[in-house]
Amino acid sequence: MFKVVDGPIDDIALEDVVRTEADGAVIVFRGVARRYSRGRDVVHLEYEAYPEMAEKVMAQIGDEIKGRWPVSGVAIVHRTGVLQIGQASVAIAVSAPHRGEAFEAAQYAIDRLKQVVPIWKKEVWSDGSQWIGWEHEAHAQESRAAGQ
Amino acid sequence: MAPTQFPRWISPILGVVPETTSQSQICVRVRLFASYREAAGTARLEVPLPSGARVGDLVDVLAVRLPAVRTAPGMVAVNHSYVGADFTLHDGDEAAFIPPVSGGR
DSSP: OEEEESSOOOHHHHHHHHOOTTOSEEEEEEEEOOSEETTEEEEEEEEEEOHHHHHHHHHHHHHHHHHHSOOSEEEEEEEOEEEOTTOEEEEEEEEESSHHHHHHHHHHHHHHHHHHSOEEEEEEETTEEEEEOHHHHHHHHHHHHTTO | OOGGGSOGGGGGGGTOOOSOOOTTEEEEEEEEOHHHHHHHTOSEEEEEEETTOBHHHHHHHHHHHOTHHHHSOOEEEETTEEEOTTOBOOTTOEEEEEOOOOOOO
């Protein structure tokens, strides 16, 4: 299952999607909205997706994982819209006969998702907001370090 | 430079309706997201280009209205696949401008 949704993510259902009787390990990773980011208090987050392409690229990540690790199932669900602190923006479930490959595959899935899946996060603070990307994040940190 | 000095195919970007559309043109559906969408003030554009135009040509046209495609370059996807600047566009293609994807560590 590779989906972009606009409501809460049911990660219990996600486990049921990936688990088979051959599996001894199920990893469910949840990325959640946190209060503190780069020294500022976050009021809420907003996620925007290019849904048609995001689901296609998430499925490609699933294929990459199955080519590298002996896993049984991979599922990725990402939420869009406004998220309050503590709510899950993304859930990734991986099942495998043994835990080692399940942990590695789940780590790979979230790292790869942030590299290539067209979904964007906006941090909304009490006094402003900003779209956050890898390059933008690195640049913002450099600017702050330089006193700008 | 007055708008009339630009080629006709870039005039829609400048808010001028083209007088005619010749058969040597293609029309590309552009989608913008996140920071690009907000900077442009729209999520979708239709951009006429000369037949045989490449992604780099589309970037040149779009940069007139949306300088961020140059100052904060991301990636371009055509019909849901990432492509390079040399990729040749066809009539009806959907070209998405992808600002850097969301962060988090």
